[in-house]
Amino acid sequence: MIRLTCKYAAPLMLLGAVTGVEIAMGTPTAHASVTPIVTPAQTVKNQKKLDTLFDKIDISKAFGVTDNYGSGTAATVKPDTYNHRQTYKLTKATALTNEFRHKTVILPKGSVVTGYADGNGNLTSLDNTTLSIKNQKKVFSRLGNWKYSFLMIKANGAAVKSYTRSTAFSYNSLASVPALPIKNNKAPHNGDERTRPFITVTADSQLVYHSKGTVYKETRYAKIKSFKRSHSTLTYYLSKPVSGVTTKKTKAGKTYRYKMTLKLGHIYQNDMIDSDPGEFNLSVKNGKQTFFLAFNDIAEDYVNSVTGYEPVTARYSKVAADYIQGLY
Template identity: 60%
Template sequence: MHLHKIFYALVAIHTVQSYNMYQTYKLKSPLKLTNGFRHKTIILPKGSVVTGLNDGTGNLQNIDSTTLSIKNQKKVFKKLGNWHLSFAMIKNNDGATQPYTRNTSFSINSLASFPQLSVKKAETQYDLAATTLPFISVTADNQLAYHSHGGIYQATRYAKIKKFKRTHSTITYYLSDPLKGVTTKRIKVGKAYQYRLNFKLGHVFQNRDSYNGDAGGYDITVNSDKQAFLMM
């Protein structure tokens, strides 16, 4: 089974939602979004690529702000503030009627192909670690984004994914530039250089409750050369 399928098969097992957050869509019309307080709004333009939870009848209930293109991210965070999920202002919005069908470093078969991964540190034995630890994600415009704090959702810095490869157990990205916080290998491609980054599934470990240290759920290690991340 391919790496991205393993990622999201595991996610699907642990969700009660029939329509998951990792499906990708291309908006057929502008989509008005709001934050949790519903007193600020912004409109994503027609053609924007998004991931989000749909209601089963073709309407988006929310979108994941961290997977938006960098351009759309900047608009959303500037207007709505620091929200991981932005919410559809209008219930019947048809936002989930047009799957995003291009196969890219961001999406394959209309499914987001790379999860949010937290940097693995000693704190990751606890179940709330992702609220503070740095994390990486892939955006709709094929950027690898680094977020310096788990509770701040706008990308801190990012690099363009020039090409990618998938095998049965790995995903390899070739970046346009090095990305601080992520270990890459500089390789020559023609007369220029790219920065290679490999991801491979590692071991599964049990985390602990942040409050009393009791055994909790399970997380998956994702190895990248000498660096480790985890999918929580």
């Protein structure tokens, strides 16, 4: 069985499947292969190599492993400049709607949002789960249970002003923890990250735990009273413990805080499906709890170019290496 590895919404038509061939159709490449290139004897060596390379990533930039290529041909494609983690501050009141466009809700001027932009200063969609709790309540009560909202007006100017403050929520105008799913003992199949319980940090610095990957309304959350960033560790001090998250009670002056730490862990593969190699993930440790980041095509190409699991052209190998090493 030939597996077509591609994470883009637009379907690709495979006209002739040849091992290792790249298909340029105005979208980023897809790689087709019959079996993994490496033998089982090589996997331990590759595991150490990958862990060494990905351990160098700054944890505040770690969500970059989930980024994708932008549109283009095989000769011109580059990483997408505008991704779902970009943060913006609205310069005017902005109307949102859901997929059905039957109802609207207005976010006030000054609201901080994350979402996809069109490159011309306009947002096309925004992530409801990273809004402030106040804005989330407004959106979910009006629009319903949706991960993303859509902008009512195409020329909305909502992506004109980047949010540049360094907070528990944002770092270098990128959301630090937009959606971090929980890993269980069974390696997930592709796409499982969308169904797992997950945590996120909101624009008003709340740590939210979502008990189901398909439930986006805020339920269990705590205020992040302070935080620390180092290259390898992200530490949050919460106002109260949050069920589902590993915390340690610590004294802070005359009161107590609940310390939560995130550290990068091992690279691991998803389940093998029909003898095809599964995709890769990066584990994120929180004490006894483990979360994970599912690699998208850039990180997948980097892994494949390093290990030889699947063939990658020289151009894509360089683009992927430059991008991932830029997260160091």
